[in-house]
Amino acid sequence: MTTFLLPRLSRLGVRRLADELGEGYSTATAKSFLSDHSSLGGFGASGGLRDARSFEALADRLREIAVKCNMPSPPGTTAKAMFDRDAAIALGECVILRSAEALRDDVWAYLAAVLLPDVVRWRFGKAPAERYLGGVRNTFQRLWMRAWALDLGAGNLERWTLLRGLSEDAHVAIFERPSIGGNAVLAKASAAEWLRVSEVIGRGAMEEVMRRSIKVLRLKHQIIDLSVLSDEDVQQQVKEAFALAVDDLTATK
Incomplete structure (x- = not known):
C-alpha cells in the first residue's frame, strides 16, 4: 500500500505566518511566503509519495462546506454546528487521511494555517494560535478526531449517527x-x-x-x-x- 506524504508546517512556521503576514493573509500569500522560507515546512524525507494536490482538493471541499454554511457571513450557533458536523464527515471519509500522516500535528497545522486560514477565521473569528497549530484544538484536527473515534464503519447505514447526534x-x-x-x-x-x-x-x-x-x-x-x-x-x-x-x-x- 502506497503512503502519501502530506505537506507539513512547523510551529515556528505557524507563528511566522501570523507575525509577518498579519491577521488577514490569504492562502496564496502563505504559499508564497513558504516558498521563500522552505525551512519552516515541507514533506517527510522518505516513506511515501508527496501528494500536495490531494490535500489541496480536501481543502477545497472543506471550503465548499463553509460556503454552504454562509461563509463569509459571521456564523451563528447553527452554522457552526453544521460546519463542524459536515466537515468532520468529509475528513472521516477522506482516503488520504487513512495513514500515519493524519497523526502528525504539523500536517494539520499546514491545512489550517496555509490552505484554509480564511475558514479558520470565519469559524472562530479572531482565532487564537491553537486553532492553527496542530493539536486537539486545531480547527480541523479536532473534527477528524471526532470522525475517527465515532465512525461506525463504511458499510454501516448508521455510520455517522453518533457524530451527528x-x-x-x-x-x-x-x-x-x-x-x-x-x-x-x-x-x-x-x-x-x-x-x-x-x-x-x-x-x-x-x-x-x-x-x-x-x-x-x-x-x-x-x-x-x-x-x-x-x-x-x-x-x-x-x-x-x-x-x-x-x-x-x-x-x-
Missing part, C-alpha cells in the same frame, strides 16, 4: 480529554450513552450530566486501565458513570 458541548467533553477521546471504544460508548440518556432526561440537562460522567470516568481510569477492558466492560463502566451522574444531579435538585 452529540451536542458541541458533548464533543468537547469527550475529545479535549485524551484519555477519553483517544480511546475509540470509550469515546463511542460515551457518545452512545449520552444519546440514550438524553432521550430520557432531555438534552437540556446533559451538559451537567456529561461533566459529572467524564469526571467519574477519568477517576475510574486512575484505578482501572479502561483501555485493556473488553468492549462490553467499557460500555458497562460508561453506563455506571452516567447513572451515577444522573442520580447525583437528581439528588441535588
